[in-house]
Amino acid sequence: QVQLQESGPGLVKPSETLSLTCAVSDYSISSGFFWGWIRQPPGKGLEWIGNIYRSGSTDYNPSLKSRVTISVDTSKNQFSLKLNSVTAADTAVYFCARMNGGNFYYFDYWGQGTLVTVSS
Amino acid sequence: QSALTQPPSASGTPGQRVTISCSGSSSNIGSNTVNWYQQFPGTAPKLLIYSNNQRPSGVPDRFSGSKSDTSASLAISGLQSEDEADYYCAAWDDSLNGVVFGGGTKLTVL
Numbered sequence: 219q220v221q222l223q224e225s226g227p228g229l230v231k232p233s234e235t236l237s238l239t240c241a242v243s244d245y246s247i248s249s250g251f252f253w254g255w256i257r258q259p260p261g262k263g264l265e266w267i268g269n270i271y272r273s274g275s276t277d278y279n280p281s282l283k284s285r286v287t288i289s290v291d292t293s294k295n296q297f298s299l300k301l302n303s304v305t306a307a308d309t310a311v312y313f314c315a316r317m318n319g320g321n322f323y324y325f326d327y328w329g330q331g332t333l334v335t336v337s338s
Numbered sequence: 339q340s341a342l343t344q345p346p347s348a349s350g351t352p353g354q355r356v357t358i359s360c361s362g363s364s365s366n367i368g369s370n371t372v373n374w375y376q377q378f379p380g381t382a383p384k385l386l387i388y389s390n391n392q393r394p395s396g397v398p399d400r401f402s403g404s405k406s407d408t409s410a411s412l413a414i415s416g417l418q419s420e421d422e423a424d425y426y427c428a429a430w431d432d433s434l435n436g437v438v439f440g441g442g443t444k445l446t447v448l
Contacts, residue, residue, distance in 0.1 A: 266437040279436050322389050323430040324373040328382040
């Protein structure tokens with residue numbers, strides 16, 4: 219059973235950078251699949267942020283692309299999210315997940331999510 | 339405004355059959371497969387249906403999915419109280435080169 223666990227600060231000041239890490243257990247990121255970030259503002263729906271493949275190739279949501287960086291560390295079996303110049307609109311629960319590609323593009327394993335609040 | 343359109347709410351009584359629609363465009367549902375997620379309050383979404391109509395191991399066969407042109411549907415038969423949750427459709431969008439989600443449908447079991 220693949221397990222994912224998000225970690226990072228729960229409070230970020232406006233204009234600063236949000237940084238989260240997703241640790242993967244019981245599956246080696248080097249073995250394949252895509253690894254993604256999804257967020258959910260309080261009381262709202264899901265928004266895809268972006269994906270990364272083991273090679274380091276990435277896809278980002280166009281609406282966030284200028285502020286997002288997703289990276290992977292296969293030696294630690296984890297991947298990370300950085301979102302800069304945050305505002306209150308970036309307050310959300312952030313989920314990491316494994317994505318099956320190959321024309322299917324579904325997220326089959328999810329982390330529990332971590333709430334990040336943007337506030338001074 | 340979500341790229342995929344779902345009704346904000348749906349309801350049914352125990353034992354009833356309920357369907358949730360998901361409308362998209364040629365760049366997403368029209369070109370790629372549709373996936374459905376179930377989410378209970380305070381928890382992570384769970385994959386319910388993938389590749390239009392496939393159920394992951396452990397998902398009851400009361401849940402089924404279908405797709406036609408640029409629309410998709412999730413059907414739940416024999417509705418149970420524990421099915422009360424939020425349901426999201428999703429698909430890859432070739433124009434955006436990314437995943438798009440529906441706005442979600444809150445299912446209430448009366």
